[in-house]
Amino acid sequence: MDFRDSDTITGPSSEDVLPDTATSAVKIVIVGGFGVGKTTMVGSVSEIRPLTTEETMTQAGVGVDDNSGVESKTATTVAMDFGRISITEQLVLYLFGTPGQERFWFLWNGLFEGALGAVVLVDTRRLEVSFDVIGRLEERGVPFVVAVNTFPDAPHHPVEALRRALDLPDEVPMVDCDARQRASSRDVLLTLMGYLHALAAPPG
Ligand SMILES: Nc1nc2c(ncn2[C@@H]2O[C@H](COP(=O)(O)OP(=O)(O)OP(=O)(O)O)[C@@H](O)[C@H]2O)c(=O)[nH]1
């Protein structure tokens, strides 16, 4: 038999290969209401081509999915986003973005399994979509930081007012970000890692 004409199966590209120096891998979940920029954040920060599961939003979703405030959005995550970023030569983060539409929230159980921490992305034009998300994280006891994604026409609220509106405990870090910018998304993840580190450190 001659296989010379068969498609060659190639291995992973060099950027996909985990560096030999990596010794710890941590699972992080990017969570938030519909259309707050979760897929955008995983995509901007990932060093491998991110896995996305976006589907076109169709008429069938009218009345089922809540797209108020983001009517121009044409696709939505139906399962998860996946990406990877090396924070240091040793530490690698695996990023899992959740679906925002409530009808897919049952998938969160699996996505949260083994997660060390979470980023809650917030859009100040639609703060109400974040309440349930934060409540669910608190129920699960997953430590999280809040990242306010800066959309151009979003109202700017003082940090204290936002904290009160979201009923956030003082110790939970809150930062501004632009999910489209790699450096900004990376800073959010570094804030989360710093917070997780502080939580793990013995008091004193
Ligand atoms: N101006 C601005 N637009 C953004 C930003 N982040 C995301 N967008 C846009 O907002 C829209 C929604 O972003 P997505 O990343 O799909 O949001 P999502 O949270 O994954 O949405 P679902 O999966 O449907 O819940 C996209 O059209 C993005 O281009 C941002 O930081 N600034």
Ligand SMILES: [Mg+2]
């Ligand atoms: Mg998405």
